[in-house]
Amino acid sequence: MLLLTAACDLSSLGSGAAEGVKRSIPVTDALEEYRTARGAYPDSLAMLSPDFLPASALRPPDGIRDRYPLRYRRTRDTYELSFRYGSRSGECTYAPRIHHWECVE
16 A cells, blocks of 8 residues: 655656546546535536536546546545556545545555
């Protein structure tokens, strides 16, 4: 297990996890912008488009090994964002309250 802050150096991750984190940064930014503007997080990631994020940012990448969608779950006052990566089914989950990623291979 590897814990990362959102501002960490991604070179400590494998390429699949690092690419997933980079792909997720605009989404976490848009989630915060949405909450600031609307007072709560959206019920789904689709609600971010088009005002806060282009729909293309939510599509899985083209690479067959990393073709997993972002998973989003809203709770009462926060959310969880995660993605799978690589052939070994690694997974990274973002915790917005403490601004870090937890990646498990």
